[in-house]
Amino acid sequence: MTEGVRIEVTGPVAEIVIDNPPVNAIGRKLRLALVEAFDAVEADPAVQAVVLSAAGRTWPVGADIREFGLPPEAPLLPDVCNRIADCEKPVVAALHGNVLGGGLELALGARYRIAPEGTRFGFPEVALGLIPGAGGTQRLPRLVGAGPALDMILSGAAIGTERALEIGLIDAVGENDIAAEARALASEFATLGQEAYPAHDAERGLKDPVTFVEAVDAARARLRAEQLPAPARIVDCVEAALLLPFESGMAFERAAFEDLLASPESAALRHAFLAERRAARVPEASATPRDISHVGVVGGGMMGAGITSSLLSAGLRVTLVERDVDALSAGLAQIAKTHERAVAKGRLTPAARGEEWSRLRGSTDLQALAPVDLVIEAVTEDEEVKREVFARLDGVLRPGAILATNTSYLDINRIAGATQRPEDVIGLHFFAPAPVMRLLEVVVAERTAPEIVATAFDLARRLGKVAVRAGVCDGFIGNRILTAYRTAADFLMEDGASPYQIDAAMKAYGFPMGPYAAQDLSGLDISWARRKRLAATRDPARRYVAIGDHLCEAGRLGRKAGRGYYLYPEGARDGQEDPEVLALISRGRLEKGITPRRVSSEEIRARCVAAMANEGARILEEGVALRPSDIDVVMLLGFGFPRHRGGPMQAADQRGLLALRNELRGYAAADGPGAWLWQPGALWDELIKNGKKFASLNGD
Structure with a gap:
């Protein structure tokens, strides 16, 4: 038998066991083995019933995503599912673990399905810009109806055994030895004989066509503002399950799947999925992490309190230290508020909140940190203040x-220089709000020991975050690219665009908010402080846009001040455009002799994304990031870059490196003092010359 599948025959029952660790991914070898196995058991006259089970910790969780985009190789997954469904002998699927995507489509091919408590069922394909492509949009609605099917496929969220039984996705909830129960059921079927098998209606979901159509219409209404193509195609395919014969519905589904597979949105979403998993491949991965059970946090402001909440949620003991009682009380109150919100939303039980709180201690004395395994400093963003804290912690x-x-x-490196143990120093750059944001930049200094890096990645995993390794430079990966993005936007604003037009253009591209609304949210004084810190080393010949400085000087610090680039009337969450800001911008242009020009939304998007990709290329040249996909992960998870665009480096690949490099050169030639932002580095020419993309540097 082909590798990945084995057959075990007991009396009249043949059990086909999928055994393709670690997650039983349905690659081509496994598909071929399953077809061969079903051919074999169907040809065996001694076999009267079949069990399909899986070894290991889970049923197949889906197709091998690495095969997507490659030339298809027979047998395709729809062929395998059809082979199971067409088996002349009853097939009982013994499910466990996660039954997802293509794995659920395999299960739907069986005549009966049983699973123990704790099994999860779902179709996550929509998160990859795809639809189930092996009969999922045809068999599921035929079995459970359009409403439950659309809920599952459109959301991508998994359901548990109770809901699966309620809607008829599974036939029974079993105990822990689910394969043994499936064999017992199959043995009963074998005893009954083919003519007496229990009736099994795989099309009961079609028996109320009015309700079916109502569910389809309601889903279409909900999707009117949806910009991505996959959700609408899902609804079309589910509707086809009612309107078309099964074979025609399968062909309709397959055509939709292939269209979506070729779409740039799906390519970007699949890139993002793989990029997050690739980020864990770091040079220090083989080092042994240190044990971390007790963490100290210095600084109880918004970030320190958020980090503390994240650590508590991961089951760690935490000691929070602040400079005085008032600051400590404020930090603890912020943590308590986070707990209260979690309880109110049902994400945390009152008992769990009490247990988390029992692991938290507060102090105003750094000596309280003497026994901890790790300290995370979260004080004000001032190098001298941080160096002083590190020097004290060292003792x-x-x-x-x-x-x-x-x-x-x-x-x-300079902060580590304040200690006698620079090999134990690392950057853990959390993003606000820390309990919510999934990104953690792990910044490796010159003398950071490998086991410290490994410990940081292990901690990120425990916190449920995606860690990305970065080298030391001003802003690391994310904030450095953010600076390029904002600089490109500032140039456009000074050239003739309004901040409101720029924000609207970038929101239309897919960002949750534009660069100016985002600055208002975080506070304009944060980036202003950085600009003042760097002013002494700034090249005076370089183009510099001072509009943000002038807003800060006028007390316009963003939402917290009620005004920034936008006005925020009392209690307003959304900003209002402000003629005073436009007047300030006009005065600035006049002082610099700039005649405003018309700037299109298309140019705004093109320049902003090009600036991000170009800065990413520089980061790669300098070795600050290990690979282009790490840059994309940082921008996707930390800065709201639209996931269906894949990140700035993926967007550059989709645009075409030659075309984008030529655009950069054009921007540089036209921008004079701003040419430094646009000048493409040597990496562009190297990749173009060799017919490669940024993705070729990802190391797959």
Whole structure:
């Protein structure tokens, strides 16, 4: 038998066991093995019933995503599902673990399905810009009706055994030895004989066509504002299950799947999915992480309190240290508020909140951190303040304890230089709000030991975050690219666009908010402080847009001040355009002798994305990022880059490197003092010359 599948025959029952670790992914070899196995058991006259089960911790979780986009190789997954469904002998699927995507389509091919408590069922394909392509949009609505089927396929969310039984997706909930129960059921079928098999209606979901059509119409109404193509195609395919014969519906589904597979949106979403998993491949991955059970946090402001909440949620003990009682009380109150919100939303039980709170201690004395395994410093973004904290911690912490800084921009090598243990120093750059944001930039200094990096990645996993390795430079990966993005936007604003037009253009591209609304949200004084810090080293010949500085000087610091680029009337969440800001911008243009020009939304998007990709190329040249996909992960998870665009490096690949490099050269030639932002580095020419893309540097 082909590798990945084995057959075990007991009396009249043949059990086909899928055994393709680690997650039983349905690659070509497994598909071929399954077809051969069903051919074999159907040809065996001694076999009267079949069990389809899976070894290991889970039923197949879906197709092998690495095969997507490659030339298809027979047998395709729809052929395998059809082979199971067409088996002349009853097939009982013994499900467990996660039954997802193509794995659920395999299960739908069986005549009966049983699963133990804790099994999860779902179609996550929509998150990849796809639809189930092996009969999922045809068999599921025929079985359970359009409403439950659309809920599952459109949301991509998994359901549990109770809901699966309620809608008729499974026939029974079994105990832990689900394969044994499936064999017993199959043995009963074998005893009954083919003519007496229990009736099994695989099309009961079509028996109320009025309700079916109502569910389809309601789904279409909900999707009117949806910009991505997959959801609408899902609804079309589910509707086809009612309107078309099964074979025609399968062909309709397959055509939709292939269209979506070729779409740039799906390519970007699949890239994002793989990029998050690739980020864990770091040079230090083989090092042994240090044990972390007790963490200290220095600084109880918004970020420090958020980090503390995240650590508590991961089951760690935490000691929070602040400079005085008032600051400590404010930090603890913020953590308590986070807990209360979680309880109110049902994400945390009152008992779990009490257990988390029992693991938290507060202090105003750094000596309280003496026993901890790791300290995360989250004080104000000032190098001298941080160096002072690290110097004091160096004398408090035990040998082997790790010192981490949450700095967003500062030189971690200099911060590490304030200690006698620079090999134990690392950057852990959390993103606000820390309990929600999934990204953690792990910034590796010159002398950081490999086991410290491994520990940081292990901690990120425990916190449920995606860690990305970065080298030391001003802003690391994310904030450095954010600076290029904002600089491109500032140039456009000074050239003739309004901040409101720029925000609208980038929202239309897919960002949750534009660069100016985002600055208002975070506070204009944060980037202003950085600009003032760098002013002494700024090249005076370079183009510099001072509009943001002038807003800060006028007290327009963003939402917290009630005004920034936008006005925020009392209690308003959304900003209002402000003629005073437009007047300030006009005065600035006049002082610099700039005649405003018409700037289109298309130019805004093109320049902003080009600036991000170009800065990403520089980061790669300098070795600050390990690979282009790491840059994309940072921008997707930390800065709201639209996931269906895949990140700036994926967007550059889809645009075409030659075309984009030529655009950069054109921007540089036209921009004079701003040419430094646009000048493409040597990496562009190297890739273009060799017929490669940024993706070729990802190391797959």
